[in-house]
Amino acid sequence: xxxxxxxxxxxxxxxxxxxxxxxxxxxxxxxxxxxxxxxxxxxxxxxxxxxxxxxxxxxxxxxxxxxxxxxxxxxxxxxxxxxxxxxxxxxxxxxxxxxxxxxxxxxxxxxxxxxxxxxxxxxxxxx
Numbered sequence: 396x397x398x399x400x401x402x403x404x405x406x407x408x409x410x411x412x413x414x415x416x417x418x419x420x421x422x423x424x425x426x427x428x429x430x431x432x433x434x435x436x437x438x439x440x441x442x443x444x445x446x447x448x449x450x451x452x453x454x455x456x457x458x459x460x461x462x463x464x465x466x467x468x469x470x471x472x473x474x475x476x477x478x479x480x481x482x483x484x485x486x487x488x489x490x491x492x493x494x495x496x497x498x499x500x501x502x503x504x505x506x507x508x509x510x511x512x513x514x515x516x517x518x519x520x521x522x
Contacts, residue, residue, distance in 0.1 A: 397430035402437050410444040418452060418464045418510045445512055449493045452510050466505035473506040480511055483522045489515045 400409045416428025457465035467473040493510040
């Protein structure tokens, strides 16, 4: 599912909308906003806001309402995500990630993957 942001949008609200759409559920729901289409004139500003927001995401136990992002459902899904991010890197994408996987109290051994923003892909990209 794509999120679309045009020039007239409140970019702070759009940034939080992106966080909620994709990272809140680790992208593991059928309606996750896994694509972002942005009007060119505002793309640099919105992407800068998203990159800054990556650094402040709170990772942890999904039962904690203060958490922005929890663990991936299974180790197999974590492995698949890792492969896709590496595919994007191999295709020349810019990969921005939140600080590394946390050592979350009560979540030892959880399949955490840092929130990731992938930009600069070509239309024909496999990703």
